[in-house]
Amino acid sequence: MKKTHIFGIIIIAIAVMIIIITAGDASTYVTFSEAMKMAAEGNNKKIHVVGQLKKDGEGNVVGLEVTEDKLSVSFMMIDNENIEQKIYYNEPMPPDLQRSEQVVVIGSFREDVFVADKILLKCPSKYEEEEIKL
Amino acid sequence: MVHTLAGNIGHLFVIISFVTAIAAAFSYFKAEQLKSVDWKHTARISFYIHIISVLGVVAVLYHIIYHNYFEYHYVWSHSSRYLPFYYKLSAFWEGQEGSFLLWIFWHVILGLVMIRTFKKWESPVMFIFSLVQAFLVSMILGVVIINLKIGSSPFLLTRDVINAPVFDINPDFIPENGSGLNPLLQNYWMVIHPPTLFLGFAATIVPFSFAISGLWSNRVTEWIKPAVPWALFGAATLGLGILMGAYWAYETLNFGGYWNWDPVENAIFVPWLVLIGGIHTMLIYKRNGAAVKTSFILVIATFLLVVYSTFLTRSGILGDSSVHSFTDLGLSGQLLLYLLVFVLLSIYLLIKKWDNIPSTEKEITSYNSEFWIFIGATVLSLSAFQVILPTSIPVFNSILNNIGIETSMAPPADQVMFYTRFQIWFGIGIAVLTGIGQFFWWKKLEKGKVYQEFALPIVISLIISTLVMALSGLRDLSFLLLLSSGIFAIVSNSRTLLKLSSKNIKLSGGAVSHIGVALMLIGILYSSGLSKVISLNRSGMSYSSDLPEEVNKENILLFQDQPVEMDKYKLTYNGRRIKIDGIGGFYKKDQFNLLNNKYYLTAKEDILKGDLITVSKGDTLKYNPENTYYEVIYTKENGSSFLLYPRLQENPDMGNVVSPSIKRSALRDIYTHVTVVANEEKEWSETEEQEVQLGENFFVNDFVSTVEGFKRIDEVDGIPLEEGDVAVKAQIKIQGKTQDYFLEPIYLIRDNFAARIPDENEALGIRLTVLQIIPDKDALVLGINTTQKDYIILKAIEKPFINLLWIGTLILMIGFSIATVRRAKEIKKG
Numbered sequence: 001m002k003k004t005h006i007f008g009i010i011i012i013a014i015a016v017m018i019i020i021i022t023a024g025d026a027s028t029y030v031t032f033s034e035a036m037k038m039a040a041e042g043n044n045k046k047i048h049v050v051g052q053l054k055k056d057g058e059g060n061v062v063g064l065e066v067t068e069d070k071l072s073v074s075f076m077m078i079d080n081e082n083i084e085q086k087i088y089y090n091e092p093m094p095p096d097l098q099r100s101e102q103v104v105v106i107g108s109f110r111e112d113v114f115v116a117d118k119i120l121l122k123c124p125s126k127y128e129e130e131e132i133k134l
Numbered sequence: 135m136v137h138t139l140a141g142n143i144g145h146l147f148v149i150i151s152f153v154t155a156i157a158a159a160f161s162y163f164k165a166e167q168l169k170s171v172d173w174k175h176t177a178r179i180s181f182y183i184h185i186i187s188v189l190g191v192v193a194v195l196y197h198i199i200y201h202n203y204f205e206y207h208y209v210w211s212h213s214s215r216y217l218p219f220y221y222k223l224s225a226f227w228e229g230q231e232g233s234f235l236l237w238i239f240w241h242v243i244l245g246l247v248m249i250r251t252f253k254k255w256e257s258p259v260m261f262i263f264s265l266v267q268a269f270l271v272s273m274i275l276g277v278v279i280i281n282l283k284i285g286s287s288p289f290l291l292t293r294d295v296i297n298a299p300v301f302d303i304n305p306d307f308i309p310e311n312g313s314g315l316n317p318l319l320q321n322y323w324m325v326i327h328p329p330t331l332f333l334g335f336a337a338t339i340v341p342f343s344f345a346i347s348g349l350w351s352n353r354v355t356e357w358i359k360p361a362v363p364w365a366l367f368g369a370a371t372l373g374l375g376i377l378m379g380a381y382w383a384y385e386t387l388n389f390g391g392y393w394n395w396d397p398v399e400n401a402i403f404v405p406w407l408v409l410i411g412g413i414h415t416m417l418i419y420k421r422n423g424a425a426v427k428t429s430f431i432l433v434i435a436t437f438l439l440v441v442y443s444t445f446l447t448r449s450g451i452l453g454d455s456s457v458h459s460f461t462d463l464g465l466s467g468q469l470l471l472y473l474l475v476f477v478l479l480s481i482y483l484l485i486k487k488w489d490n491i492p493s494t495e496k497e498i499t500s501y502n503s504e505f506w507i508f509i510g511a512t513v514l515s516l517s518a519f520q521v522i523l524p525t526s527i528p529v530f531n532s533i534l535n536n537i538g539i540e541t542s543m544a545p546p547a548d549q550v551m552f553y554t555r556f557q558i559w560f561g562i563g564i565a566v567l568t569g570i571g572q573f574f575w576w577k578k579l580e581k582g583k584v585y586q587e588f589a590l591p592i593v594i595s596l597i598i599s600t601l602v603m604a605l606s607g608l609r610d611l612s613f614l615l616l617l618s619s620g621i622f623a624i625v626s627n628s629r630t631l632l633k634l635s636s637k638n639i640k641l642s643g644g645a646v647s648h649i650g651v652a653l654m655l656i657g658i659l660y661s662s663g664l665s666k667v668i669s670l671n672r673s674g675m676s677y678s679s680d681l682p683e684e685v686n687k688e689n690i691l692l693f694q695d696q697p698v699e700m701d702k703y704k705l706t707y708n709g710r711r712i713k714i715d716g717i718g719g720f721y722k723k724d725q726f727n728l729l730n731n732k733y734y735l736t737a738k739e740d741i742l743k744g745d746l747i748t749v750s751k752g753d754t755l756k757y758n759p760e761n762t763y764y765e766v767i768y769t770k771e772n773g774s775s776f777l778l779y780p781r782l783q784e785n786p787d788m789g790n791v792v793s794p795s796i797k798r799s800a801l802r803d804i805y806t807h808v809t810v811v812a813n814e815e816k817e818w819s820e821t822e823e824q825e826v827q828l829g830e831n832f833f834v835n836d837f838v839s840t841v842e843g844f845k846r847i848d849e850v851d852g853i854p855l856e857e858g859d860v861a862v863k864a865q866i867k868i869q870g871k872t873q874d875y876f877l878e879p880i881y882l883i884r885d886n887f888a889a890r891i892p893d894e895n896e897a898l899g900i901r902l903t904v905l906q907i908i909p910d911k912d913a914l915v916l917g918i919n920t921t922q923k924d925y926i927i928l929k930a931i932e933k934p935f936i937n938l939l940w941i942g943t944l945i946l947m948i949g950f951s952i953a954t955v956r957r958a959k960e961i962k963k964g
Contacts, residue, residue: 011512018520018556025552026527027544046547070810070927071687092689092810092927095790106547117547 027106032083032114039109046117050104051079053097061098077103077114089116096121136205136306137198141289144194145276147187148287151238152271154184159264166257166351174257178249181264185242188271192239195232195288199225204309207295208232208288214314216733216756220325225315227328230448231288234273236329240336241267248340252360258347259340266339269472273465283464317760317783318791323382327375331402334372335440338409340364342437345430349483354491355426358416361433363957365413370950372406377943388792388807390931391662392939395549397452400525401443404518409436411514418504424494425508432515434480439522441476445469451528503574510567517560521553554662558612561655565619568648569626575644576630591629595622606664606934616659623652640956647949653942661803661936668701668804669930689809692766694924695872695897707926708765709896710814711779715756717741717748720763720779732759760784764808764926768797780808780928802934810927818901818919827913835900835920839868844907850880850891859884864904864914870897879904879916892917899923 029048030038038045053061054076063076063086073093078084087105097103100121107116161177164170195208199222204210212232213225227233245263249256276287292309293301300307341361348357379399384392393399412432418425446452449466527543534541546552569591577587599618608614631645669690692698692707699705711720726735734754741749749755763779778795794807826832828841842865848855855861861882868875880891881904894901903917 011516014516015519018516018523021556022520022523025546026524027547029542029544048544048547069687070691070925071689090687095810 031081032079032085033081035109035114044108046106046108048104048106049077049079049085049114050102051077052102053100054078054084064093064098066093073097077105085114087114087116089119094119094121136291136308137203138291140194140198140203141206141291144191144198144289145287147190147194148271148274148276148289151184151187151191152268152275154180154187155264155268155271158184159261159268162257162261162264166261177257177260177264181245181249181260184264184267185246188238188242191274192235195235196222196226198289202312204312205292206288207290207292210292210309210312212312212315214312216311217315217320220322221315221320224319224324224328227332228315228319229288231274231286233328233332234270235288236332237336238267238270238274240329240333241270241339244336244340248343255344255347255357255360258350259343262343262346263339269475273468284468286465317758318386318793321382321386323378323385327378327382330371330378331375334368334370334375334406335402337364337368337371338405338437338440340368341409341412341433345433346480346483349430349487352487352490354487355419355423358419358426358429360961362413362416362420363954363961365409365416365433366950366954366957369406369409369413370947370954372402372409373950374943374947376402376406381940384805385796386793388794390805390929391665391933393658393662395521395553397525397528397545398447400521401446404522404525405436405439405443407514407518407521408432408439411511411518412436414507414511414514418507422494422502422504423492424504425511427488427491427493428508428511430484430491432511434484438473438477438480439518441473445473446525446529451532503571506567506571506574510564510571513560513563513567517557517564520556520560524552550662558616558659558663561658562612562615562619565616565623565652565655568651569619569623572627572630572645572648576633591622591626595625598625606660608664610663613659613663616655620652620656620659623655624649627652640952643949643951643953643956645949646952647946650942650944650946650949653938653945655942657935657938657940657942661933661939664934666932666934667929668703668932669928689927689929691925691927695870697769697872700930701932702770704769705928706767706769707924707928708767709924711763711765712757712759713761713763714749715758717755719743720765726755729754733757762811762814763795764811764928766795766806766926766928768804778804778806780806780926782808782811798937800937802932803936804930805933806928806930808926808928812922812925816899816921818921821903821917821919823905824916824918825908825913826916827911834868834902834918835898837868837870837898837900839866841866841914847880850882855882856884862904862907864902866902866916868895868898868900877902881907881914890917892919896924 027046027048029050032049032051035047035049038047054063056062061075064073065075066073071092072088072090074086074088075097076084077087087107089105097119102122104120104122105114105116106118106120107114109115158177158180161173161180165173165177198206199209199213200219202209202213202215208229208231209225212228213222217225225232227236241263245260245267248259248263252259271285273285274287275285276290277284293305293307341364344357344361344364348354376399380392383389383394409432412429412435415425415429415432419429445466449469451466524546527545531541531543573587573591595618599614599621602608602617602621603614608617627645627648631642631649634642634645667688669688671687671690690698690700690705692705694707694709697704697706710723712723712726713720721741725738725741727738728735734756737749737751737753737755740747740751760783762782762784764782766778766780767775768778769775776797778797780795781793783791783793792807792809794805796806797804824832826841828843831838831840833839845863845865847861847863850861859882861880863878863880866877866879868877875895875898877893877895877900879893879902882889882891888906890903890905892901892903899921901919901921903919904914905917906915908914
């Protein structure tokens with residue numbers, strides 16, 4: 001076998017390794033029930049869950065608690081299968097959390113609670129470009 | 135009056151430039167195929183008209199932005215009346231259409247240079263240029279053919295884009311002001327970063343055109359010589375553009391650093407890596423005639439990756455996975471078509487001509503520089519592959535969903551962790567290889583002598599590394615390796631540089647750039663790998679009773695005027711500040727009267743700088759009401775202190791946006807941003823009435839207070855009183871914990887009616903109103919309201935040796951420039 005071939009094989013091997021590790025490390029979008037199943041099986045991989053804040057009939061957010069030192073927050077989230085789950089977030093409450101239309105939490109279950117490492121919010125734009133101010 | 139003429143002229147220029155680009159492409163194609171001078175002549179004239187019309191489009195777009203023609207949607211949505219001219223330049227390329235135009239503009243400049251300097255290559259190279267131009271111009275064409283939208287024109291009228299009732303009543307209505315430039319982009323880096331980046335983008339077309347022309351006209355090795363300096367020039371500008379963007383992000387955004395592995399960042403980083411790989415293989419060819427095939431692949435891949443990154447960032451496919459992709463203009467189909475055209479064209483030509491490309495079957499030996507450089511190019515390509523693969527996850531999802539397979543792949547949960555885990559090893563590899571490669575490049579070595587020659591740099595590097603490690607307490611294995619390989623690269627390349635400087639300094643481009651890269655790697659290692667959250671408080675608290683695990687909080691809460699210990703510092707939050715245009719420094723808002731126009735205010739009192747009056751009482755000043763700065767004083771144990779002003783913008787487009795304030799010093803930066811601030815609109819308690827005598831002590835919100843006296847005043851907030859008015863200012867002292875505060879509420883009598891102007895203190899959360907004056911008792915009735923004290927939640931990060939990154943960047947740019955000049959001179963020599 002020529003040296004170039006060995007070289008080529010090594011490169012391909014590294015590339016394949018990158019693909020496999022990437023596929024293994026890529027997170028997934030799941031629902032809370034799937035996430036709980038994963039946690040029960042001992043899979044602690046960080047996952048994405050999409051949902052909304054829990055609201056009462058009048059559209060007020062319920063179940064949102066900010067700790068006394070204001071440095072962390074917990075809230076109730078409802079995923080796309082209508083399952084409710086308490087989320088802990090060890091960062092100050094993002095200012096736009098309450099008016100968000102959609103929340104993506106990235107994290108994992110620890111015991112019975114979901115600990116979010118990162119929260120992505122989709123908010124209605126404060127001004128709609130369609131309206132021109134006179 | 136609606137200025138329709140300008141837009142019509144602009145649109146006409148767009149159409150002419152599109153038609154002439156196609157005409158030029160077709161004629162250059164014919165000229166190359168038939169070797170016809172006539173066709174070439176026609177092509178050249180077409181391209182010249184194309185250049186003129188592109189310049190026309192640019193001029194018209196800048197004209198309508200500069201003159202605030204808000205009847206145009208592009209102007210209305212990206213600019214505003216209050217922008218200085220340099221931010222109007224930023225407004226020019228803030229939108230997709232304008233940034234395409236910027237790219238097109240650089241292509242015509244480069245095209246002109248090509249026609250003038252490369253006569254032998256003109257037809258095939260300019261065919262590629264014109265073809266790319268036709269595609270790019272079509273992105274701003276703004277023509278609809280049977281429900282098919284081709285491009286989006288920057289010359290659309292506001293009334294044609296937006297359905298507002300006002301246009302039904304009055305079609306000639308012109309909005310008074312534009313909705314403005316995104317305040318995050320109102321930064322000097324955003325004036326120069328996009329043109330630099332797009333020049334880098336544009337420059338990648340040159341080596342690509344030469345490569346394709348080489349295949350097409352069967353000059354499969356001759357293309358490399360003219361392509362090399364352009365590839366170097368492209369790598370320099372693209373690299374500079376990327377780093378300017380990183381620096382802007384570091385100064386302006388709050389994700390805690392200069393690089394976040396965001397898809398948009400990755401999308402331009404990858405072509406840059408591949409281009410650098412391509413430069414190295416081309417240099418191998420110039421040295422010994424090998425690696426032509428690899429050069430073809432890498433140079434062509436660079437341009438295709440640029441087109442791919444355009445597709446990623448502008449088609450909307452990244453969706454939520456990126457913080458800063460462009461808005462979707464519904465042109466993803468068009469972008470995809472271009473991507474496919476160029477990919478297929480390149481693959482077709484490569485396959486067709488593959489067997490014509492020479493490949494040397496020389497023995498590969500590790501004693502050749504070419505071997506090490508080739509490995510280096512391979513490492514760069516693998517590194518690029520590792521970045522582009524996860525970045526494309528949204529694309530894979532979209533493809534799979536289109537063919538009916540449901541997927542739920544998400545980008546990595548912690549991007550920074552994910553990428554650095556791989557990239558640090560590529561970094562180590564690159565550092566080691568630059569050391570070895572440069573070494574062999576200048577010195578052919580016998581087998582036995584290698585160890586002798588390498589012994590010195592290795593020993594020196596090991597000594598320095600050990601010292602640095604001992605001093606900085608590095609522990610992680612990959613960190614240790616990156617540090618020592620970086621130091622090895624600097625030592626080895628410095629030795630080469632020293633030797634070259636006595637012979638011919640013009641040849642030192644490689645050594646200089648590699649020193650720059652090594653410095654950058656060490657700077658990145660320290661500033662990112664060893665960055666430390668210093669606002670950490672090990673609270674010993676847990677998430678909740680459900681989850682007893684202990685957590686550390688990464689933020690601290692600061693109430694106004696209450697010092698808090700943090701790391702080596704004592705921090706005090708002093709309150710909110712604003713910035714005034716044209717005069718330096720930060721001011722309290724209550725030093726000014728607000729006006730109806732929210733961008734202006736007037737000074738209540740003279741403002742002094744030393745002994746000089748910078749602002750006189752009553753002067754009208756301009757400011758940006760969206761920005762609030764939070765003054766925080768850092769005091770060290772030895773008593774020295776510095777101020778930081780982290781900023782919060784209430785940005786109508788993006789919600790609240792925080793920007794850091796950075797204390798820079800030679801060895802480390804202290805990076806500070808607010809995470810959350812108290813609501814500015816306070817909720818006051820109900821008024822509590824209290825009768826107080828002059829000089830008597832009383833309590834307000836637990837603070838000892840005294841009415842020290844009254845003072846007749848002749849004007850209120852700079853407005854003189856009318857005849858018959860009587861106004862009195864009460865002077866009340868409140869003894870705070872660290873200092874005394876004075877409040878001066880005003881009581882005014884006009885036409886037998888009393889008016890009361892309260893005074894408040896943010897730090898104490900107290901508002902006092904004089905409700906009544908009882909002259910015979912020397913007493914007054916005070917109305918007292920209290921509120922939550924102002925506070926901020928702040929995060930502070932220490933970034934050691936970040937200056938190495940910026941210094942390394944400059945050195946890399948110097949290295950690229952030296953190499954570009956040298957290789958450009960080689961073309962002239964023929």
